[in-house]
Amino acid sequence: MTFQLDKTTLTKRFSELTEGNWRNSFYIDCSACPYERPEGCGDFLFVPDETGRPFLYPMSIAAEQLGPIDWSECLGRMSNFMFRELYHRWLNTRTLERSCCPLRKMVPCVAWRCRQGDFDK
Numbered sequence: 646m647t648f649q650l651d652k653t654t655l656t657k658r659f660s661e662l663t664e665g666n667w668r669n670s671f672y673i674d675c676s677a678c679p680y681e682r683p684e685g686c687g688d689f690l691f692v693p694d695e696t697g698r699p700f701l702y703p704m705s706i707a708a709e710q711l712g713p714i715d716w717s718e719c720l721g722r723m724s725n726f727m728f729r730e731l732y733h734r735w736l737n738t739r740t741l742e743r744s745c746c747p748l749r750k751m752v753p754c755v756a757w758r759c760r761q762g763d764f765d766k
Contacts, residue, residue: 662693678746729747
C-alpha cells in the first residue's frame with residue numbers, strides 16, 4: 646500500500662510516537678551523506694513506532710512545524726551511516742533502488758523521495 650501524508654499528519658504521527666515531546670527521539674545527522682542531496686534534504690528525527698519500524702521526521706519539516714530543535718536535547722545522536730547499519734537487515738528487505746538514500750525513501754510526504762512503495766511492506 647502506497648500512501649502520502651501531509652506535513653500536519655506527519656507531525657501529528659511524530660508527536661504521538663514521541664508522546665508530545667520531540668526530545669524523546671534520536672537525531673540523525675546526515676552531514677556526511679554519500680547520496681545525492683536534493684534541496685530540502687537534511688537531517689532527521691527518528692523514533693521507532695509501536696512495531697519497532699523506524700519513523701523518520703525530516704528536520705526541514707520539524708523546524709517549520711515545531712520550531713528550533715537542538716540535537717543535544719534529543720535522546721541521542723547518530724550519523725546516517727550508523728542508522729543504516731542499525732537497520733541494515735530491515736532496509737535490505739525493502740530497498741529496491743540502491744542509488745537513492747534509503748532514509749529519504751522512508752518519509753511518506755516529501756517531494757524529494759526517490760520512489761514510493763519500497764517501505765510499504
